[in-house]
Amino acid sequence: MKTKSLLAGAALALLMSTAAHAGDVRIMWYSDGVEGDVMKDLVGRFMKENPGINVILDNVSYSVVREQLPVQLEAGNGPDIARVAQIKDNSKHWLDLRPLVKDAKYWDDNFGAQADWMRPDGSNQISGFMTQITLTGGFANKTLFDQAGVPLPGPKATWDEWAAAAKKVKESQKTPFSMAIDRSGHRLTAPLLSYGANYIGKDGKPAPLDKGAKDFLTKFVGWVGDGSFSKDVWVSAAGNTYRAAADDFINGQLPFYYSGSWQVANLATKIGNNFDWVATGSPCGPAACTGMPGGAALVAVKYTKNPKEVAALMDWLAQEKIVKEFSERTLFLPGHKGVVDKGGLDFKTDNAFAKAALTKYVEASKTTADTALKLPGWRWSDTVYAAIVTRVGQTLAGELKLEDAFTRIDADIAQKVKDSGL
Amino acid sequence: MTAPTPSPTLTERLGSLLMAPVHLLMRAIDIPLRAVQKAAGIGGMATVFLAPNMLIFGIFVLLPLVINFVYSMTGGTAFFLTERQFVGADQYARLFQCANYLDPMSCQEDAFWTAVGNTFWFVVLQVSLMILTALITALILNRDLAARSFWRAVFFFPVLLSPVVVGLIWKWILQRQGLLNFGLYQFGVEPYTWLTDRNWTFVATIGVSLWAHMGFYALILLAGLQAIPKDLYEAAEMDGTKPARVFWRITLPLLMPNLLVVVVLALIRAVQIFDEVYVLTGGGPGTSTLYLTQYIYETGFASALRNPGLAAAASILMGLVLVVLTLIQLGIGQRGEKKGKR
Structure with a gap:
């Protein structure tokens, strides 16, 4: 009996040391420009508003996301959330957020145009949202x-x-x-x-x-x-x-x-x-x-141990005001219908070439x-x-x-x- | 009448106090070990002592080897074995499906045969040059040079660098706007694209790997040179033997055991070449510096067309090549030992 108790205690200790802590959400993130800094700031604000959720932002190179993430996913591992450009190819690994988000209709209305890009063919899954639409x-x-x-x-x-x-x-x-x-x-x-x-x-x-x-x-x-x-x-x-x-x-x-x-x-x-x-x-x-x-999507990974916390963070980041702020600060074209329809994006740059370039890309998308x-x-x-x-x-x-x-x-x-x- | 036992000194008392837990542990181990010895017999105790090491070896070497072999008999893109279908020797057949092995483009897996060809030439040239330069370096460093320790450190320093750092350093030197072209430009020489010319890139991978690893092999040979008894050289000098004859008749034969170790280590390392070349050239231009390990890595993990089964089959074949090389080394070593005994 004593041996069994000891073994159980040791197993528990091992589990506690290796498993993700309840409330931890790990994001695998890559940057082309300044978006890593912007996301760090946003994540900090989210944690202040949600003290029970600890978000860890892992900044990695694009090649890590491209070459190593698929291997981790195939092995049933990986982060809780990832920013990816190979969105469709790995769609079987994304978590269906539909039953977890506060208002699935909000997601369908605002991110529906690109939802197929990130879900398995034939499903109505909500996998995440585009952090940027690119052309x-x-x-x-x-x-x-x-x-x-x-x-x-x-x-x-x-x-x-x-x-x-x-x-x-x-x-x-x-x-x-x-x-x-x-x-x-x-x-x-x-x-x-x-x-x-x-x-x-x-x-x-x-x-x-x-x-x-x-x-x-x-x-x-x-x-x-x-x-x-x-x-x-x-x-x-x-x-x-x-x-x-x-x-x-x-x-x-x-x-x-x-x-x-x-x-x-x-x-x-x-x-x-x-x-x-x-x-x-x-x-x-x-x-x-x-x-x-094309673009980069922020998707939830279905192997997460903390789906509720993941959904809470995704809901927070997908808010219209946050998407707008993220786009304005990163100079990215938004993938949120409400933000696009309302217009009035005030890109935060003094660089006249960058502002003109963004206008040109919006025009070219037509x-x-x-x-x-x-x-x-x-x-x-x-x-x-x-x-x-x-x-x-x-x-x-x-x-x-x-x-x-x-x-x-x-x-x-x-x-x-x-x-x-x- | 016996002499009275001297009372222990303070140091001895402290020593025995410190050793008490060790003695206690030894006694505690002694009891089960005696039981094991009784059951296994004296002859079986070697196996008992080797068991922990064999267990670790089994889990971390043999088991992955077996799993890798099983992977090579499966198909599909899934990573979990349970989700993969058994395809027998199809992956091996795919690798060997070729109209002419000397023309990779006539093979279904042309990248594999290109990598085999590239690796073969890399091994032949790099190992030959490696042994030659390491031997010359060791001979020079064995002389009474001024600041000998400094020079030894200079040659050994690159060995301490991570292969990724080695690749990056040389990339900065060799790229179009790199240090080498900058230097050449100062002398009026037009910049050259060293890393986009097929032939130069191949030469660069050999040169960089020589620079990075030569110090290690030179050190092994230097140790061998220093172990050769000085009186042999003195006797040869007294006989008026020419230096070349001294080298061929004394130095080289007595250095042979070290040289053999260097040959085998260099061969194995050359067959496994990957990291510094991956950083330096990425396998390009085209596939001119694509070596076997990179082919396996890209086929199994990095490519959008990844195929873990095919990568596993290629790695098994590469493993067989390494086994053959090791057996040759063992054979030569044993023959040398027998000769030595005679």
């Missing part, structure tokens, strides 16, 4: 264009026109490259869609690469080959590793950089008054002038193609992006011919679909 688009170094005497191409300018103009600037200003695009399938998808690509087959599964996709990829590889587009970022890693090309633009070495709205705060902070820059929207192709929508709007909520988006980045990267490094790359991309995607058993 891919270009940035031009206006100072370099002015110094070169090259006018900035107009709002309906094509990729070819931008490439030609940026090349003139490069030659005049002796920059290493004229254009750069992040090493990301998501980013590359925008011009592909503008050239008429459609990834989604009639059965809802990935379709083989079509003419639109092949046309732009052929152009892109050619542009990298003739030194117009930066090769560095694309060949600096193997596989589908993400690499941003922002540093070259920030350093004033790049006339044109294609990335997205989430870079605005980053560029405003790091460039300061070093040179003038503008957001350009997405250049046009034969089919559209579209950017790729020309987003239907094919682009479907992709964030499509289960196979990340699979297609990964295959494209991997094989295009190999092509640019001289390992594959373009035609072989197309064949490999289709084969990689088909194999992944087969592996998934769907």
Whole structure:
């Protein structure tokens, strides 16, 4: 009896030492700009209002969220809440907040447009909300264009026109490259869609690469080959590793950089008054002038030991006034319908370039193609992006011919679909 | 008549007081151990003493090995074994599905065969250069140099650095706007993209791993050199033997046991190369510095197309290569011992 009591005591002690404390909510958070500081401030205020809930904000790099979080989730672990960009792919791991939040209708009304992006197909789950809506688009170094005497191409300018103009600037200003695009399938998808690509087959599964996709990829590889587009970022890693090309633009070495709205705060902070820059929207192709929508979501993880506390925090952060404040302070486009409809966002920056850029992105979002709007909520988006980045990267490094790359991309995607058993 | 026993000094009393708990513990262990010895016999006691270590080895080495093998026989993207389906040797068949093993692009898993080829050439070149440079360094450091301790520390210092730090340092040096290009630019040389040129990047990974690990192997060889009896060199000097002959006839044969250890350790480490290269090149440009461990990591964990079963199968194959290398080392070592006894 005494031994049993001792063992029970030891087991209890072990449990107490390893289990999450009741009331603890751990958030895995990554930052592109200043949003980590803003979230820290918000979390502090939440804890003051809710003294029984202790929120731990773990600031990690984006690659940790991208590469390590999925592994933790597959093993049934992970944080209680996470800020993620691979939203749909991991949707089976998100907690259904519908029975836990105070007013599910408020969530449906204000976050309903993107709810499908973060829940398993066919469910009406409330998994979380978008901390920001993003749109891919270009940035031009206006100072370099002015110094070169090259006018900035107009709002309906094509990729070819931008490439030609940026090349003139490069030659005049002796920059290493004229254009750069992040090493990301998501980013590359925008011009592909503008050239008429459609990834989604009639059965809802990935379709083989079509003419639109092949046309732009052929152009892109050619542009990298003739030194117009930066090769560095694309060949600096193997596989589908993400690499941003922002540093070259920030350093004033790049006339044109294609990335997205989430870079605005980053560029405003790091460039300061070093040179003038503008957001350009997405250049046009034969089919559209579209950017790729997306964003980062704050989602609850279903393996949490404290679902009520998680829901309380999510309810608090999802309030209209908090979403508005977060967007204004981070310079992010909000994903809250009430905030968007009411307008009047007062972005907290003195940087005129950043304010103009945000206005430009809001304007550009009106020309987003239907094919682009479907992709964030499509289960196979990340699979297609990964295959494209991997094989295009190999092509640019001289390992594959373009035609072989197309064949490999289709084969990689088909194999992944087969592996998934769907 | 016996001499009276001297009374214990204060130190002895303090010592026995401090040792009292130890004696008590020994007595307490003595009782069950005698019972165990009675049951297992004197011969079985070795097993009893080894059991705790074997238990830890079993849990942390053998069990994961078995689980890894089981994973390699399963398919799907789920991580939990219970959610994975048994596919037999399909993952191995997929890895070996190839029209021509010398042309990775003709293989279904082209990245695997590219990684195998890259790792092979990396091992051959890096290990050869590693042994050569470590040996030369050890020979130099064994001489009566001025500030010998300082030079030993200089060569050993990189070994103390984390591989991630090593990768980052060299990335800052070699990148387009890095230190090397800055230096070259001062002399009017156009900057070069060292980390985006396939050939240079491969050379860079070898160079960086040499810089990072050479000090460790040089230290092992230095210990071997210092263990060679000085009188052998004195005798050779008295005989007027040329330095080259001294090296080939005295130094090298007597250094052979240390050299063998260095060869095997360097081989195993080279096959497992990952962290510093992952930070430095990410496996690029393309897949030119994609080595086996990175392939396994990316296939199993990092890629959006991840496949834990395929990664497990590749790691089992890599493990077999390491087992073969270790067996060769053991074989050579035993042959050397037999020769020595004769």
